Amino acid sequence: MLKLAVFANSSSVFILSTIGVLGLVLLNPGASGAHAKSGDKITGQIYLIGRDALGASAVQTVSAETFRENLSHTFATVQDSLVPELETHAALPDKNVLELRTVAVGIGLTGQIGLGPIFHISLTPKIRLVFSNSKSPVYPD
Amino acid sequence: MTKFQLSLLFGFVLITLSCAKPPEQSPNALPTAWYKTETTQSTAGAPVQPTGPDVTPMPNAVADESVRTQFMVHTSALEDLASAPTRVAKPAAQHQADWTPWHMDGMIASFAVDVGGIFGVLTADGTATVKGTWQQSAPAGPKAVKPLKKNSLRLSAEMSLSDLKRALEPSIRTAIATHAMGNESELRRNLSARGSDFLQLVKVLDGVPARPGWHVDSLQLQLTFDADGQLTPVVGIGGQLNVFLDWQKSSVAGTKGAIRTGELFRNVVAFAQSLGALIPEALLDAKAIRSSGLALDQFQVGVAVIEGAQIGVVQNTNTIQGKIIFKRDKGAKDTDTASSVSQLAARETAMSDVSKPAWQAQAIPFVMRVGAPQAFAAASSGTGVGQIESSNAQLTLVQVPVDAFRAGLSRAVQMGSYFAQRAEEADTRRWQVTQIETEFDASVGGAFKLATVTSQGQFVLDFDRIGK
Numbered sequence: 001m002l003k004l005a006v007f008a009n010s011s012s013v014f015i016l017s018t019i020g021v022l023g024l025v026l027l028n029p030g031a032s033g034a035h036a037k038s039g040d041k042i043t044g045q046i047y048l049i050g051r052d053a054l055g056a057s058a059v060q061t062v063s064a065e066t067f068r069e070n071l072s073h074t075f076a077t078v079q080d081s082l083v084p085e086l087e088t089h090a091a092l093p094d095k096n097v098l099e100l101r102t103v104a105v106g107i108g109l110t111g112q113i114g115l116g117p118i119f120h121i122s123l124t125p126k127i128r129l130v131f132s133n134s135k136s137p138v139y140p141d
Numbered sequence: 142m143t144k145f146q147l148s149l150l151f152g153f154v155l156i157t158l159s160c161a162k163p164p165e166q167s168p169n170a171l172p173t174a175w176y177k178t179e180t181t182q183s184t185a186g187a188p189v190q191p192t193g194p195d196v197t198p199m200p201n202a203v204a205d206e207s208v209r210t211q212f213m214v215h216t217s218a219l220e221d222l223a224s225a226p227t228r229v230a231k232p233a234a235q236h237q238a239d240w241t242p243w244h245m246d247g248m249i250a251s252f253a254v255d256v257g258g259i260f261g262v263l264t265a266d267g268t269a270t271v272k273g274t275w276q277q278s279a280p281a282g283p284k285a286v287k288p289l290k291k292n293s294l295r296l297s298a299e300m301s302l303s304d305l306k307r308a309l310e311p312s313i314r315t316a317i318a319t320h321a322m323g324n325e326s327e328l329r330r331n332l333s334a335r336g337s338d339f340l341q342l343v344k345v346l347d348g349v350p351a352r353p354g355w356h357v358d359s360l361q362l363q364l365t366f367d368a369d370g371q372l373t374p375v376v377g378i379g380g381q382l383n384v385f386l387d388w389q390k391s392s393v394a395g396t397k398g399a400i401r402t403g404e405l406f407r408n409v410v411a412f413a414q415s416l417g418a419l420i421p422e423a424l425l426d427a428k429a430i431r432s433s434g435l436a437l438d439q440f441q442v443g444v445a446v447i448e449g450a451q452i453g454v455v456q457n458t459n460t461i462q463g464k465i466i467f468k469r470d471k472g473a474k475d476t477d478t479a480s481s482v483s484q485l486a487a488r489e490t491a492m493s494d495v496s497k498p499a500w501q502a503q504a505i506p507f508v509m510r511v512g513a514p515q516a517f518a519a520a521s522s523g524t525g526v527g528q529i530e531s532s533n534a535q536l537t538l539v540q541v542p543v544d545a546f547r548a549g550l551s552r553a554v555q556m557g558s559y560f561a562q563r564a565e566e567a568d569t570r571r572w573q574v575t576q577i578e579t580e581f582d583a584s585v586g587g588a589f590k591l592a593t594v595t596s597q598g599q600f601v602l603d604f605d606r607i608g609k
Contacts, residue, residue, distance in 0.1 A: 040217075042210065042217060045207075045210070046211060046261060047169075047207075047255070047259050047262065048261060048264050049254070049259065049261040049264065050253070050264030050265060050266050050267050050594065051266045051267045055595065057257075057267075057593070059255050059261065064210050064214050067262075068214045068221075072218045072221040075222045075245070078245075086243040099237070102246075125262045125264055126250070126251040126263050126264065126265060126269070127250045127251075128248065128250075129245055130246050130247045130249065131246060132241075132243070132246040133241055133243045134237075135241050137246050137247075139274060
């Protein structure tokens with residue numbers, strides 16, 4: 001399910017920080033191996049690194065190909081949902097002087113990792129997608 | 142349970158314990174020297190031996206392949222993305238000059254280093270060791286990435302404390318109106334104190350004379366307060382109020398509110414100009430990668446002032462007074478700007494308005510917590526680190542020998558360049574990495590280590606795609 005925050009048009013630049021929960025990432029260790037060029041199947045594994053509720057370091061692995069498939073699907077979903085909305089918004093009669101130029105959307109792929117019977121941690125990659133109607137957009141920090 | 146069963150169990154436990162080995166480093170991990178500080182490598186009080194740029198180990202083939210994969214998978218996912226159909230929503234005459242149809246322009250992804258040295262994708266919580274920006278290539282080539290001052294409160298040296306309080310008022314009222322803040326008086330007190338400290342440093346930095354090459358560009362500070370109005374150590378996560386203070390140095394040589402006298406001014410000038418001279422030297426030492434397209438053009442360092450007069454590099458978020466951002470002059474080459482610290486010191490001595498402190502040419506000051514392991518090691522080792530200059534109840538100043546600092550900075554540039562190069566190798570014709578930020582911790586031994594997911598880095602090296 002994709003959730004997008006509502007934005008107002010009172011500034012030229014907006015940052016939407018919302019989490020799009022786009023299904024379960026199957027977390028399984030993949031074999032380490034050579035990487036592939038874009039478009040080819042990628043071997044190896046992706047490490048998801050974060051901190052658990054106690055602040056300790058937490059690492060889990062996911063197959064690089066699985067991660068890429070989920071990431072691609074997420075990108076496509078966000079783009080196909082957001083761009084038409086932005087164009088509709090742009091077509092509305094101007095009520096403010098400032099024009100919406102750039103939108104940054106935080107996305108997340110979430111998965112649950114069992115560490116024994118007690119601990120479950122959720123690891124959400126921090127990725128932001130930047131949409132713009134400018135040839136030279138200003139990016140967020 | 143019978144005696145026999147107990148004996149068997151006891152024997153099994155003994156065998157298990159005897160076979161237990163200390164955890165081995167993963168073959169996918171980065172070299173230990175890249176991420177472990179002296180305090181975890183040696184016992185407290187042991188001598189700290191600074192290492193030079195020539196001993197920086199490179200990741201083994203397995204770890205190197207793993208790093209490539211982390212970058213490659215992001216580029217590959219972007220490459221899979223088809224362009225969304227767009228329509229022109231307005232007559233062209235109403236568009237601004239840079240208008241183009243709405244499109245996905247780029248992606249910002251964060252990566253982290255685990256405490257065991259594994260490099261991977263950063264999840265929701267933790268420190269980003271490396272932050273990468275991917276952008277879609279325009280027909281004319283990659284576009285420049287400009288930093289956005291997010292929801293920032295722009296300060297100037299001409300502001301008074303009253304001006305600052307008025308500027309902060311909307312943020313405070315918003316937090317209270319949304320019932321996010323339970324202790325208004327404590328929030329006002331803490332925010333006012335931190336804002337005042339920031340403003341003081343702004344006024345001093347505004348008076349720092351400009352130098353060619355690397356110069357002070359801005360000062361920034363992000364503060365996060367909890368519901369009790371207390372500053373939280375973790376920026377941006379779990380806080381009720383985020384305040385981003387920002388000051389940009391004007392091209393004019395000092396405004397009306399600038400402070401150009403006093404001990405703090407002299408120390409800030411020495412600090413800023415020492416670092417400004419050390420960066421190009423470190424670049425030359427490290428033989429940083431320039432031909433690959435991404436070049437170091439920005440350097441951030443966390444600082445704090447103690448006893449009202451001493452400035453130093455600082456790590457702890459609750460102590461930090463701001464991040465000074467140094468930028469390279471447009472068009473400047475490393476060979477144009479590199480100058481030894483001793484040469485700089487000679488020039489500063491000739492200046493009539495600046496009395497150079499005695500330590501300028503020999504050391505870079507660090508502000509440390511009293512009792513912190515590194516401060517203890519510094520005080521007791523006697524080798525590789527300087528003496529404690531002064532102290533107050535919580536903080537102390539430690540002088541890091543400039544040679545050790547420069548060697549550490551060179552190694553940091555090498556490590557940052559490594560990630561920039563690996564990220565660029567994943568470039569395609571359509572998607573390119575246009576910026577790589579790498580975050581480091583620095584120790585009083587002069588060692589720069591990659592900030593791990595659980596640490597707080599105080600140095601950030603920014604590699605940007607420039608000159609194309």
